[in-house]
Amino acid sequence: MALTARIRTRDGWALSHAVVTVTDMTGTQMLRAEADDEGAVRDTTELVPGPYTVIITAVGYAPSASTAIVTASGRAEVGTVTLARQGGAELPPPGPWTVDPAHSTVGAVARHLGISSVRGRFTDFTASVEIAPDDVTKSRVETVIRAASIDTGNDMRDTHLRSSDFLDVETYPKITYLSTGLTAAGPDRWTVHGTLTMRGVARPVDLDLAYLGTGSDPWGGTRAAFRATAELHREDFAMDYNQVVQAGIAAIGTTLKVELDVQAVQGDALPHP
Template sequence: MGLRAQVRTPDGWAVGHAVVTLTDRTGAQVVRADADADGAVTSDVPLAPGPYTVIVTAIGHAPAAATAFVTSSGVADAGTVVLTRQGGIELPPPGGWNIDPAHSSVATVAQHLGISSVRGRFAEFGGRVEIASAPEHSRVDAVIDAASIDTGNAVRDKHLRSPDFLDTERYPEITYHSTGVSRSGPDRWTVRGDLSLHGVVRKVALDLTYLGTGPDPWGGERAAFRATTELRRADFAMNYNQVVRAGMSAIGTTLRVEIDIQAVREVDPADAVAS
């Protein structure tokens, strides 16, 4: 019996300081409960059958509301409620934002033997995001050191750097230059651009989620983004594979790319002098 809910951010982190309020159809408060460290909310207050409104608030986040229907079981299950950072709907203030590699990651996931996944990451990369007054005119430029690939296995990493895959001696850099940005949801954007990989340039779209902006401990301002896309290895002339049995390939034909970015706002020289 009672209220059940999970409170998360768009990228899946628990919001442990959230407060959940349940009101009945008259607007009267029936339950008020705090989320625990894992973002879970539970209450054993008996509930009469019928519709209820679930209101979730947390400092630094935009409030969210959902509807829960209580059946004869007496349980209001609100499922997972997603809270976005306050101001997370609009993009960061216009200007230049430099990617912070120490607090960012560029990872890949490939299927192995058709039953599991192998994850890798690039240790060396950098870039810059230019937020325009008209968000659709914003730009991102990034460069990755191809030889910095790390899957946790030295033999495999050496093979990935070879001509069978990245051929890092001939193509030491992977670059991405955006050509357009369009809104695809309240806090989601599609970034279109040119990806240069293994000597081949292809149009690639990133599914981007803006996670919010806030101050950092060093007096700066940071914006956070998460982006994903899928690439076909054949599109970039990486056709190596090994058939292990019954026509099954050892390595999947597609790669999932997962990018988590923190970008630091550039300081206007005039502001620096004034301070």
């Protein structure tokens, strides 16, 4: 007999830690096999022709059960089986991921004069992600941003933002974010709970996160894409500066919208310079 199966995630990646268990119609276990690095299962255990139950499990994923028929030729082809994340929400495969700053953006948007928006981004940052294998809600995100790398496209404005009126980069050169957990908010959507430390002030900040999927890159790696947003209030981080102009309108809004577009590479280091 030859039982074959291919185990995949919803976006087509191999589940190398999947386990296939086959039982007869009385519930007696007849074989147990583990998937290889390609998510494939091939077992040569001899079974008599007839129906069997095939149960496929993987840590962090909802199990799958189906019926397979062993034919007179002794073959049972289960085909490709797709497992969904436990609870119906998706994230990349478990393990470490490293954010690629060259293909990621850490930005913020502020209102200007109450009628338009000013956009800025930080150009120097590092970040890592750890997708927990057993309980995905215990996954972790850690980010360090160089505050002086703020760039709004205007040198005079950027110099002011680096001053003690705002980021005070001489005293507080780093902005950090450390997650404390995840909560599923729907298929492919999560709330990341964490602590943002800026200007020496630590505040809880939640990120609304969308997982956009995974794919291969030209350097032989696997990449995952995310988009996240959050709202911050400047006064929560001791940035009280403002200038009131005509009609009592603040020159700079007190609320900032944070916008993150992130590519992360599987592994604990980037595979290219």
